[in-house]
Amino acid sequence: MARWEPNARERLVRAAIDLFAEQGYDATTVTGIAERAGLTKTTFFRHFPDKREVLFAGQELHSRTLGEAVAAAPASATPLQAVAAALDALAATFTDDRRDFAARLLTVIAANDELRERAAFKHDQLAAAIAGALRERGTPGPAAGIAAELGVRAFDAAYARWSDTSVARTLADLAREALDELRSALAALG
Known part of the structure; x- marks a missing residue:
């Protein structure tokens, strides 16, 4: 996983939508979203307080x-x-x-x-x-x-x-x- 790549916020939003659509909101984790986006959980929390808020960016x-x-x-x-x-x-x-x-x-x-x-x-x-x-x-x-x-x-x-x-x-x-x-x-x- 690269230390820095552009568009982290947008990538997290798109990864979240993909996962929510594929496996449902409840079954999706912050870790899963971050991994799908090619980022870390820490990076996720730099941009969003929780998985719900990723949809309301x-x-x-x-x-x-x-x-x-x-x-x-x-x-x-x-x-x-x-x-x-x-x-x-x-x-x-x-x-x-x-x-x-x-x-x-x-x-x-x-x-x-x-x-x-x-x-x-x-x-x-x-x-x-x-x-x-x-x-x-x-x-x-x-x-x-x-x-x-x-x-x-x-x-x-x-x-x-x-x-x-x-x-x-x-x-x-x-x-x-x-x-x-x-x-x-x-x-x-x-």
């Missing part, structure tokens, strides 16, 4: 991207327009070569209660980042919370659609479409 970056994009939206933007700009910014960080990875990730998460719980926590953290940025722009608390929740729900729906490699649309287009669908649903409530 980047959450902090996603939260920051969303918050900064909301803050950078034009002053004249409505809360949902600012959320749409944030979804565009986040979607831009997902390249098409990650689609296959997305499908496998969603399958692994769906098969495990602990991972679904962690995904819900991530959802809440992303919504909190958006809501906080909207409140900083002067959006009242309840409206900021609703707009943020719509944004994260739209992104989750778009990500699931985008993970289907037969869908030939960008994640940004799918996110905008999902946000429009939710906006229409909200309007239909009266």
